[in-house]
Amino acid sequence: MFAYIGRRIIQAIPVLIIVTLVAFALIHLIPGDPVKIMLASRATPEAIATVRHQLGLDQPLPIQYLRFLGGALRLNFGNSLFLRTSIGPIIAKRAKDSLALLVFSVLVSLVIAVPMAIISAVRRNRPTDHLVRMFSTFAFAMPAFWTGLLLVLFFALRLRLFPTSGLGEGPINYLRSLTLPSITIGFYLAPVLLRSLRASVIETLSAEFVEAARARGLSERRVLFKHVLRNSLIAMITVLGVNVGFLISGAVVIENIFALPGLGSLLVSSILARDYPVIQALTLVFGVTVIVVNLLVDLSYAALDPRVRL
Amino acid sequence: MTLWLGVGIVGIAVILAIGTNWIGFTNPNEQDLGASLLAPSVAHPFGTDELGRDILTRVLHGARIDLSFGLITTYVSLVIGMFLGALAGYFGGVTDTVLMRVVDTVISFPFIVLILAIASIVGAGLLGAYVGVLVVSWALYARLTRGEMLVLRETQYMMAAETLGLPVRRIIFVHAIPNLLRANLVFSMSDIVLNILTLAALSYLGLGVRPPTAEWGTIIAQGQKYLRTAWWISTLPGIVVVLVGVGFALIGDGLADRLGEDVTGAA
Amino acid sequence: MRKQSEAMEALLLKVDDLTIGFADRRGFLLAANRVSFSVPKDHTLGMVGESGCGKSVTLRSLLGLVPYPGEVIAGSIMWMGRDLRGVSKKKLEQIRGKDISMIFQDPTSCLNPVFSVGDQITEMLRLKLYMSRQKAYARAVELLDRVGIPSPKLRLTDYPHQLSGGMRQRVMIAIAIASQPKLLLADEPTTALDVTIQDQILSLLAEIREETGMSMILVSHDVGVVAQNSDEVAVMYAGYLVERGRAQELLHRPRHPYTQGLLKAIPKIDQVGEGGPLVPIRGQPPNLADLPQGCPFQPRCRFMNEGCSTVSMELNRQEPEHGSACPFVDEGGMR
Numbered sequence: 080m081f082a083y084i085g086r087r088i089i090q091a092i093p094v095l096i097i098v099t100l101v102a103f104a105l106i107h108l109i110p111g112d113p114v115k116i117m118l119a120s121r122a123t124p125e126a127i128a129t130v131r132h133q134l135g136l137d138q139p140l141p142i143q144y145l146r147f148l149g150g151a152l153r154l155n156f157g158n159s160l161f162l163r164t165s166i167g168p169i170i171a172k173r174a175k176d177s178l179a180l181l182v183f184s185v186l187v188s189l190v191i192a193v194p195m196a197i198i199s200a201v202r203r204n205r206p207t208d209h210l211v212r213m214f215s216t217f218a219f220a221m222p223a224f225w226t227g228l229l230l231v232l233f234f235a236l237r238l239r240l241f242p243t244s245g246l247g248e249g250p251i252n253y254l255r256s257l258t259l260p261s262i263t264i265g266f267y268l269a270p271v272l273l274r275s276l277r278a279s280v281i282e283t284l285s286a287e288f289v290e291a292a293r294a295r296g297l298s299e300r301r302v303l304f305k306h307v308l309r310n311s312l313i314a315m316i317t318v319l320g321v322n323v324g325f326l327i328s329g330a331v332v333i334e335n336i337f338a339l340p341g342l343g344s345l346l347v348s349s350i351l352a353r354d355y356p357v358i359q360a361l362t363l364v365f366g367v368t369v370i371v372v373n374l375l376v377d378l379s380y381a382a383l384d385p386r387v388r389l
Numbered sequence: 390m391t392l393w394l395g396v397g398i399v400g401i402a403v404i405l406a407i408g409t410n411w412i413g414f415t416n417p418n419e420q421d422l423g424a425s426l427l428a429p430s431v432a433h434p435f436g437t438d439e440l441g442r443d444i445l446t447r448v449l450h451g452a453r454i455d456l457s458f459g460l461i462t463t464y465v466s467l468v469i470g471m472f473l474g475a476l477a478g479y480f481g482g483v484t485d486t487v488l489m490r491v492v493d494t495v496i497s498f499p500f501i502v503l504i505l506a507i508a509s510i511v512g513a514g515l516l517g518a519y520v521g522v523l524v525v526s527w528a529l530y531a532r533l534t535r536g537e538m539l540v541l542r543e544t545q546y547m548m549a550a551e552t553l554g555l556p557v558r559r560i561i562f563v564h565a566i567p568n569l570l571r572a573n574l575v576f577s578m579s580d581i582v583l584n585i586l587t588l589a590a591l592s593y594l595g596l597g598v599r600p601p602t603a604e605w606g607t608i609i610a611q612g613q614k615y616l617r618t619a620w621w622i623s624t625l626p627g628i629v630v631v632l633v634g635v636g637f638a639l640i641g642d643g644l645a646d647r648l649g650e651d652v653t654g655a656a
Numbered sequence: 657m658r659k660q661s662e663a664m665e666a667l668l669l670k671v672d673d674l675t676i677g678f679a680d681r682r683g684f685l686l687a688a689n690r691v692s693f694s695v696p697k698d699h700t701l702g703m704v705g706e707s708g709c710g711k712s713v714t715l716r717s718l719l720g721l722v723p724y725p726g727e728v729i730a731g732s733i734m735w736m737g738r739d740l741r742g743v744s745k746k747k748l749e750q751i752r753g754k755d756i757s758m759i760f761q762d763p764t765s766c767l768n769p770v771f772s773v774g775d776q777i778t779e780m781l782r783l784k785l786y787m788s789r790q791k792a793y794a795r796a797v798e799l800l801d802r803v804g805i806p807s808p809k810l811r812l813t814d815y816p817h818q819l820s821g822g823m824r825q826r827v828m829i830a831i832a833i834a835s836q837p838k839l840l841l842a843d844e845p846t847t848a849l850d851v852t853i854q855d856q857i858l859s860l861l862a863e864i865r866e867e868t869g870m871s872m873i874l875v876s877h878d879v880g881v882v883a884q885n886s887d888e889v890a891v892m893y894a895g896y897l898v899e900r901g902r903a904q905e906l907l908h909r910p911r912h913p914y915t916q917g918l919l920k921a922i923p924k925i926d927q928v929g930e931g932g933p934l935v936p937i938r939g940q941p942p943n944l945a946d947l948p949q950g951c952p953f954q955p956r957c958r959f960m961n962e963g964c965s966t967v968s969m970e971l972n973r974q975e976p977e978h979g980s981a982c983p984f985v986d987e988g989g990m991r
Contacts, residue, residue: 098498105506216642219579220634222586224593225609225627228616232624236617287765294719294760295780295831296753299745306768328499332590336613343501347594350505358502365499384770385815 080381084374091370095363096148102362103144106355113160113353134160136355147359156360161352166360170342174364176246177341180264180333181326183257185319187265192272196315199273200280201303211273219270227263227336234259244338260337264330268322275318279311286310313383320376324369328361392643398636406452417450417603418442426619436621438611447603448626454515454604456633459585462522463577470530471573475565477531478538488531495528508596518588518597526580530573537569571648578641582634589630605630667734668839668871669695669718674731676710676717676895685944687713687726689895690969695839698869702886702903704879704918706941710895711875715841718873719756720748754784757832761844763824767816773800773827774812780834799830804860822853826860833864840872846881858885879918883907891915894942894952896969901978909987911980913957916987951982959985 114130131137135146150157156166199211235243247256283289284307292302331343342361349357380387405412421441429436435444477488503524508517585605591597592606600607605626612622674691677684688710695701703711717728720740733740735756740748752758760766767776774796781792793812800808803826816824825845832840842861846854862885865872876882882889883903890900891912899912910916917937939956948954950965957964963984971979984990 094497097494101494101498102502105502108506108510111509212642216635216638217631219638220582220586220631222589222593222606222609222627222630224590224606225623225630228609228613228623229627232616232620287760287762288768290721290723291758291760291766291828292768294721294752294758296749296751296784297779298749301783306771309770310768324497325500328501331501332594335594346499346501347505350502350509362499362502365502366497369497385772386769386817 080378084378087370087374087377091367094370095366098366099148099151099359099363100144103140103147103359106350106353106358107140111353113355116352117161147356151360151363157356159349159357160354161349166357169345169357170360170364173340173342173345176339177327177330177343179253180257180260180330180339180341181323183254183261184264184268184326184330185323187261188268188272191265191269192276195269196273196276197280197303197308200277200284203281211277215270215273218266221266223263223267224332224336226266227260227333230259230263231336244336246339256337256339260333260339263333263336264326268319268326271318271322272315276311276315279314280307283307283310309383313380316376316379316383320372324372327368328365390643391639392647395636395639395641395643398632399640402452402633402636403456405449406456409446409449409453415446417447418601419446426615428619429621429625435625436619438608438619438622439615444608444622444625447608448605448629451604451608451626452629452633454598454602455585455588455630458515458519458522458588459581459637462519462526462584463581466523466526466580467530467573467577470527470532471534471566471569473527474531474534474536475538475569478535479542479565485535489535492528492532495525496532500525504591504596508591515598518591521591522584522587526584529580530576533572533576534569537572538565541565541568575641575645575648578637578644581637585630585634667694667696668736670732670734671714671718672732672734674714674717674733675729676713676722676726677729678726680945682945684729686729686895687944688717690731691892691895691897692731692971693890693897693900695871695873697838697871698865699888700865700872700874700886702882702889703873703875703892704877704882704889705892706877708941708944709892711892712843714892715758715843715873715875718841719752719758721758753780753832753837754835755837756839756841757835757837758841758843759825759828759832759845762848763821763828764816764848766828767824769816771815772812773814773816773819777812777827777831777834780831784835795834796830799834800827802833802864803827803830804856805830821849822856825849825853825857829857829860829864833868833870836868837870840870842872842874844876845874847876847878854881861885891918894944894947896952896981897971898953898969898981899979900971905978909978911978911986912953912982913959913985914953915980916985917956953982959990 112127114127114134114136118126118130128137135143138146147157154167156170158164159166159169162169195211195214199208202208231243234240241259242252242256245256247253289302289307292306293299297306328343328346330341331347333339334341334344335347342364345357346361348354349361409415419442421437424433424437424441425439427433427437427441433443433445435448437443438447473488477485504517504521507521507524508514511517511520588597589604589606589609592599592604593610595610598604598607600611608626609623612619612624612626615622671694672692674688675686676688677686691710691714693701703714705711713722713726716722718733718735718740722728728741731741735751740751743751767773771779774793777796777799778787778789778792781787781795782789785792787795796812797808800811805811805823805826811819811823816827819827829845840861845861846857849857858881861872864870874882874885883906886903888900889903889906891898891906891914893914899906899910899915901911906915907919910919914937917935920935921937937956942952948965950967951957951969954960954964959982961984967981967983969981971981980986
């Protein structure tokens with residue numbers, strides 16, 4: 080298994096290089112000079128030239144890129160053009176919060192999607208199934224930012240159960256402040272997972288080994304939860320993986336509504352400010368995240384289904 | 390039955406959007422400061438915003454932007470993606486490998502970065518949103534079609550067409566495409582919803598349509614400040630978005646049932 | 657009175673007028689139509705017929721496993737004096753796997769691919785026989801050994817896809833006999849296997865029956881397999897039971913035209929070179945939605961006459977040991 084992981088890491092390197100290269104090129108295509116933005120009204124040509132030199136921005140692009148790569152390998156991402164502090168810790172702190180939000184959101188989406196998918200599949204074409212599918216369709220069509228606003232309206236403003244924005248201090252407040260955002264994202268993820276799992280369970284329920292299990296006198300509950308579920312989860316995990324990869328950066332909308340300092344909002348602000356080193360570092364982080372998530376998905380296949388050979 | 394319900398909802402939405410001006414909802418930006426922040430009433434079914442603009446009018450005009458965005462981006466991507474995917478799936482080999490690598494890269498690239506970059510290059514606004522979504526959307530259809538083509542290629546009647554010596558062009562266009570179209574059409578319904586939601590989200594962030602233009606995302610965004618006092622500004626337009634989205638999704642489900650396709654669109 | 661209940665005691669299973677229907681736009685299609693048979697202790701009943709004749713569905717109905725949209729519409733299934741039709745779900749679950757077990761045609765798709773062989777056997781032992789984990793493992797090894805799997809201890813950790821078809825079927829049998837059931841239902845247990853393996857499996861089943869006195873209902877479309885392994889044979893056609901009798905009797909002196917047709921259509925090894933050409937049954941397999949009045953075999957029967965459309969399809973009661981649904985024909989042809 081470790082050999083497999085090793086192989087995947089090696090395969091990932093060229094992909095990461097390409098992604099960062101493309102990002103680098105793309106970012107430099109964007110008009111706007113970070114130095115001019117920084118200096119604003121004090122932007123005289125000499126000042127600009129000095130600062131550019133200080134920040135190493137006057138070097139030819141390929142050299143800049145290579146310097147970035149070299150630093151990245153040593154986990155040194157340099158300094159933010161704006162904050163003048165080391166990028167590493169900034170990203171680390173925000174990554175921790177983004178990760179917390181992500182994990183919490185995935186849990187919420189699973190809590191919503193899994194039971195509903197199972198009930199829906201077991202009572203296929205009966206009223207319960209139709210209700211669940213209706214819910215799924217509606218949830219799918221709800222814009223995430225709108226859902227977020229609605230939740231804020233009811234639970235934060237009217238009922239005052241949760242804060243409207245920001246991250247809380249201390250474990251309880253931290254979780255409280257992540258609750259509404261997680262529910263928002265959970266509602267966004269749930270319909271997709273539900274659809275996939277429901278289809279999977281329906282397919283598995285008609286498999287012969289399920290009939291055989293019933294014929295052995297195993298209780299319906301055991302048949303469902305032990306035998307059917309394990310076989311059905313695989314398809315859903317793929318879907319989950321794809322979406323999680325997207326959400327690392329895609330959660331920016333939610334971060335915006337709830338004023339959460341996460342990686343998404345860092346990305347937006349750094350692009351607006353043309354903070355190249357930060358953008359580069361973030362792209363690398365996102366790329367690595369997607370690769371790690373894909374790897375975890377594949378490993379979980381192997382764990383769930385013994386027929387899969389790594 | 391779901392199919393017709395969906396068609397009905399979407400149909401109403403489209404008709405209202407096209408005919409907005411003719412049914413009297415003419416100016417989405419008409420301000421009436423005396424009538425600001427009014428709750429929903431007969432005169433203003435969706436209420437008014439801080440500048441006294443009628444929300445319902447704004448929503449209807451926004452519908453034009455959003456609906457056309459959803460339809461155009463989806464179907465242009467579908468045509469491009471389906472064509473490229475069919476070629477890749479049919480010819481295999483280098484064509485296939487190259488195309489699939491491109492598709493994978495496009496899909497895995499962080500979407501936000503891409504959109505922001507494009508918005509910054511092309512300029513924020515509707516054009517940026519169109520370009521950004523198109524650049525990514527075609528890839529989904531390409532992947533879906535290629536997968537379907539790989540299966541289709543091995544079917545008997547395709548092999549029969551080949552042995553008859555029909556020109557490649559004919560095989561692909563006349564024989565393959567009608568079959569490939571099924572899965573793509575079903576998926577396109579969810580895609581329309583996703584694209585509309587994307588535009589709304591981008592506009593909400595200030596990257597797509599910019600105020601004062603009325604678009605579902607901008608309306609909701611502008612209402613955020615008044616959430617406590619004038620909740621209707623952000624809430625009601627959202628309901629419209631959901632209803633339209635449900636309409637398209639129902640069409641998708643109905644089509645899937647009719648055509649016997651898999652709704653999840655898994656490639 | 658006493659004699660009757662004693663006779664009932666000796667009968668494990670008594671099925672009367674079992675009727676199973678599948679809902680269809682126009683009403684019900686009867687996959688099984690007033691089927692009646694009984695199975696005493698230490699006895700094997702073979703059920704034979706073409707695909708779609710209703711034998712598999714009948715078997716499944718005994719354990720309440722008729723797939724949706726089918727359901728048992730009428731009749732009784734008396735197991736040890738109790739009607740299984742009215743029994744609670746929980747009770748049915750208790751009976752399945754413990755008193756009555758079932759093995760299926762395709763061992764590949766009948767074992768859960770994501771769990772090991774050992775897991776699936778011990779699951780039965782622990783849940784149905786309340787064995788402890790250690791005892792269950794030991795017993796699992798014994799069972800695998802009993803069904804003829806070499807190196808049973810090693811096989812416990814194998815997954816179904818790592819075993820051959822024959823081995824998988826043996827595992828299924830091991831699971832089925834784990835709790836020493838009184839009745840084993842076998843739905844085409846050898847159809848999906850190579851001929852040589854078929855033999856081995858059938859011998860294995862015979863041995864087990866010898867040892868434990870287990871009864872069996874063996875369903876197959878292969879007349880030869882059924883005849884060689886059953887004490888009694890029942891023939892089904894279009895959902896009806898058309899003939900029933902002792903195996904040797906039915907084999908050599910078939911009474912129903914359909915049975916006669918079946919036997920004429922298969923080569924017999926003791927008649928090589930003689931006995932004339934093989935005669936297939938003419939006509940098309942029956943369409944349950946479009947059966948004629950009375951006997952369903954009419955369109956294909958050499959002996960069809962006007963009386964056929966009013967036949968009641970009851971097995972003729974004059975000779976309870978060998979009954980046929982056809983009042984006009986016996987082993988010598990038209991009466």
